[in-house]
Amino acid sequence: MKRLIFSLLASSITLVSSTLVTDINGFAYKSPLVGKTVNLTDALVTAKGSEGFYIAGAAANDTRVSSGLLVFTTSATVLSKVAVGDIITLTGLVAEFRPSADPDFLTLTELESPTNIVVVSTNNPVTPIVLGRDRSPPTENFSALDVGPDGFLSVPNNQSQIDTVNATLLPESFGMDFWESLNGQLVTVLRPVAINFPNSFGEIWAIGDWPVTGQNSRGGLTIILGPDGIPDGQPETVIIGEPLDGTDNPEVAIGMVLSDITGVVTYQFGFYYILPLTAPAIVSSPSFDIAPTSLVSAPGDLCNITVGSYNVDNMSPQGTHIDDIANHIATVLRSPDIVFIQEVQDNDGPTDDGVVSASLTLSTLIAAIKAAGGQAYESVNIDPVDKADGGQPGGNIRQVYLYQPERLSLVNGTAGTALEAVEVIGTDGSPALSLNPGRIDPTNAAWQDSRKPLVAQWTTLSGDTLFTINLHLTAKDGSTTIQGNARPPVNLGVAQRTSQVGAVAAFASEIFAKDADANIVAAGDWNEFLQARSVFASLTPLLSDLDAVAGISPVESYTYVFDNTAEELDHVFLSPAMAARGAEAEHIHVNNWAPSFAARVSDHDPTVARVRVC
Numbered sequence: 236m237k238r239l240i241f242s243l244l245a246s247s248i249t250l251v252s253s254t255l256v257t258d259i260n261g262f263a264y265k266s267p268l269v270g271k272t273v274n275l276t277d278a279l280v281t282a283k284g285s286e287g288f289y290i291a292g293a294a295a296n297d298t299r300v301s302s303g304l305l306v307f308t309t310s311a312t313v314l315s316k317v318a319v320g321d322i323i324t325l326t327g328l329v330a331e332f333r334p335s336a337d338p339d340f341l342t343l344t345e346l347e348s349p350t351n352i353v354v355v356s357t358n359n360p361v362t363p364i365v366l367g368r369d370r371s372p373p374t375e376n377f378s379a380l381d382v383g384p385d386g387f388l389s390v391p392n393n394q395s396q397i398d399t400v401n402a403t404l405l406p407e408s409f410g411m412d413f414w415e416s417l418n419g420q421l422v423t424v425l426r427p428v429a430i431n432f433p434n435s436f437g438e439i440w441a442i443g444d445w446p447v448t449g450q451n452s453r454g455g456l457t458i459i460l461g462p463d464g465i466p467d468g469q470p471e472t473v474i475i476g477e478p479l480d481g482t483d484n485p486e487v488a489i490g491m492v493l494s495d496i497t498g499v500v501t502y503q504f505g506f507y508y509i510l511p512l513t514a515p516a517i518v519s520s521p522s523f524d525i526a527p528t529s530l531v532s533a534p535g536d537l538c539n540i541t542v543g544s545y546n547v548d549n550m551s552p553q554g555t556h557i558d559d560i561a562n563h564i565a566t567v568l569r570s571p572d573i574v575f576i577q578e579v580q581d582n583d584g585p586t587d588d589g590v591v592s593a594s595l596t597l598s599t600l601i602a603a604i605k606a607a608g609g610q611a612y613e614s615v616n617i618d619p620v621d622k623a624d625g626g627q628p629g630g631n632i633r634q635v636y637l638y639q640p641e642r643l644s645l646v647n648g649t650a651g652t653a654l655e656a657v658e659v660i661g662t663d664g665s666p667a668l669s670l671n672p673g674r675i676d677p678t679n680a681a682w683q684d685s686r687k688p689l690v691a692q693w694t695t696l697s698g699d700t701l702f703t704i705n706l707h708l709t710a711k712d713g714s715t716t717i718q719g720n721a722r723p724p725v726n727l728g729v730a731q732r733t734s735q736v737g738a739v740a741a742f743a744s745e746i747f748a749k750d751a752d753a754n755i756v757a758a759g760d761w762n763e764f765l766q767a768r769s770v771f772a773s774l775t776p777l778l779s780d781l782d783a784v785a786g787i788s789p790v791e792s793y794t795y796v797f798d799n800t801a802e803e804l805d806h807v808f809l810s811p812a813m814a815a816r817g818a819e820a821e822h823i824h825v826n827n828w829a830p831s832f833a834a835r836v837s838d839h840d841p842t843v844a845r846v847r848v849c
């Protein structure tokens with residue numbers, strides 16, 4: 236819509252064809268006026284930054300349509316012409332700017348090449364929209380395009396693209412539409428809560444004082460199934476970017492409350508942002524004391540064993556990282572009877588020289604656990620083929636069992652090598668392993684450039700048999716952002732993870748074929764959320780999720796924090812016989828509740844469980 240107005244810019248009355256800011260934004264993702272040079276007469280300057288200034292026009296009577304806009308300029312001369320509170324007229328080019336070379340990032344509607352800037356009046360009031368009061372983000376879905384039974388986690392993904400569909404915004408229903416409908420708008424967030432550590436640019440994922448779902452006891456939001464039974468990836472979150480005045484955001488930890496911010500909504504680097512006018516302050520902090528697990532083995536009850544699982548983030552014998560891990564195992568996990576460890580590197584860590592043995596890494600770890608007051612452990616692992624299992628090049632990460640020989644003994648057998656497949660042998664009623672320990676189907680294409688599961692058979696103090704599967708599935712690296720163009724977002728490696736879970740399920744089935752009541756614990760870093768149900772579809776009919784057995788609330792089921800959500804990548808599954816006996820479990824947030832990003836020892840939190848084998 237264009238309108239003809241009488242402008243009193245000059246002493247004589249000139250007829251100028253004028254455009255409204257709301258006309259530029261429109262009610263869809265893309266501007267109806269892209270590529271057009273327009274005159275604006277109703278622009279109130281609301282904020283200034285190094286990349287231009289923000290204006291607000293008259294509000295539309297339509298929450299789909301933003302009345303805010305970035306006027307892009309890096310010219311100090313142009314920037315010096317305007318001040319916050321000025322009403323100006325100007326001419327500019329409407330553009331859809333893609334802020335980086337990544338084609339999955341959305342474009343930003345903005346005005347470029349501003350000219351003819353005339354200040355009409357100064358010191359006008361600037362009134363932000365107060366989020367949580369004037370309007371609030373939806374809490375369930377990101378985009379109407381995330382179709383499929385698993386919502387934003389559905390496969391196949393990238394079935395459509397925001398850019399191409401250019402949908403009419405539905406800000407009451409979809410999180411991306413909500414933030415898009417505020418493009419360039421000045422907003423206030425009351426009482427922001429940090430839901431992640433700052434990223435490397437000092438940017439902070441946060442929620443404000445508005446309704447949220449999936450909130451955990453620390454204040455973060457956990458990926459859960461929504462009331463509609465569809466995965467909820469928490470679209471009500473937003474990232475607080477670099478402050479416009481050049482100040483630095485504080486070094487936050489998860490759960491810290493910040494002072495109110497006022498800033499502008501924008502899109503960059505694959506996410507909707509609020510760029511605050513100035514950095515907020517930390518108003519309150521949660522406690523950083525971590526209670527050690529309450530789940531210790533009960534010496535009088537031979538049927539009970541304690542199980543730990545911990546991704547120790549590229550642990551090598553070099554440096555102090557290994558001592559920090561050992562300290563966690565001794566003092567926070569309190570020396571579980573058996574610990575499933577992932578990401579143990581070879582003896583010279585990432586040095587890429589053909590070394591694959593982790594004997595020194597493990598002897599160093601075991602000594603450090605003892606030195607930290609923990610129990611005496613022995614270890615079991617199988618060296619991979621050099622550089623065949625992915626991860627940091629030359630690090631040769633693998634899974635390892637630490638076990639206390641007084642509590643569990645490894646059943647005598649022949650240890651497998653990297654490429655030997657373990658078979659289920661034995662008789663009906665007493666399955667056994669052809670190799671102990673062994674690796675599941677290591678030459679299966681599902682395990683290419685990925686860690687092969689480490690299987691072992693144990694005899695417990697009670698004389699019962701326990702099978703364990705320690706795994707670390709292929710990672711999500713290279714996935715598209717949660718607020719990117721591809722819908723549902725590209726979840727990299729999802730097909731390979733699905734095949735890997737299938738191989739684990741097939742192996743468990745072979746054990747069950749000989750003993751339906753077998754004790755099996757399958758644990759580790761699955762690199763996937765259980766809400767991505769299609770990935771686990773082959774396994775969930777066979778094994779039970781420990782968190783569900785132990786009755787952990789879904790919002791407290793997390794071991795990892797990435798971008799805007801707390802999420803569980805590390806799962807423990809129990810066989811039906813074990814699940815039927817009940818279990819207790821605790822995710823110990825010793826890393827995600829750290830006082831700072833730098834204070835974390837690993838990117839994953841460990842888990843401790845107490846389970847029954849008889």
Ligand SMILES: *[C@@H]1O[C@H](CO)[C@@H](O)[C@H](O)[C@H]1NC(C)=O
Nearest residue numbers: 251252253272273274326351
């Ligand atoms: C913008 O206004 C100027 C006069 O200030 C006029 O010359 C020009 O044609 C107008 N442009 C548009 C696109 O209306």
Ligand SMILES: *[C@@H]1O[C@H](CO)[C@@H](O)[C@H](O)[C@H]1NC(C)=O
Nearest residue numbers: 261262263264265266267401
């Ligand atoms: C996007 O949709 C709006 C509203 O229907 C339309 O005006 C605009 O031209 C569309 N842009 C593109 C690139 O499809």
Ligand SMILES: *[C@@H]1O[C@H](CO)[C@@H](O)[C@H](O)[C@H]1NC(C)=O
Nearest residue numbers: 293294295296297298299300
């Ligand atoms: C705004 O829209 C609502 C309904 O959509 C209508 O009732 C109201 O009269 C409109 N107000 C103005 C000022 O146009």
Ligand SMILES: *[C@@H]1O[C@H](CO)[C@@H](O)[C@H](O)[C@H]1NC(C)=O
Nearest residue numbers: 338339393394396715721725
């Ligand atoms: C998504 O699909 C589109 C259309 O096929 C393609 O151009 C684009 O590269 C894909 N994006 C990703 C991240 O794979």
Ligand SMILES: *[C@@H]1O[C@H](CO)[C@@H](O)[C@H](O)[C@H]1NC(C)=O
Nearest residue numbers: 375376381382386408463465
């Ligand atoms: C979210 O999307 C799903 C379809 O994927 C739909 O069934 C559900 O009603 C939506 N929830 C809300 C709150 O809009």
Ligand SMILES: *[C@@H]1O[C@H](CO)[C@@H](O)[C@H](O)[C@H]1NC(C)=O
Nearest residue numbers: 644645646647648649693694
């Ligand atoms: C396992 O082998 C060791 C010797 O390697 C032997 O002492 C022990 O008795 C064996 N245990 C069983 C249960 O066969």
Ligand SMILES: *[C@@H]1O[C@H](CO)[C@@H](O)[C@H](O)[C@H]1NC(C)=O
Nearest residue numbers: 533536539817818819845846
């Ligand atoms: C043994 O484990 C079960 C299941 O976790 C638990 O209910 C029980 O209290 C434990 N017994 C002892 C003596 O710790």
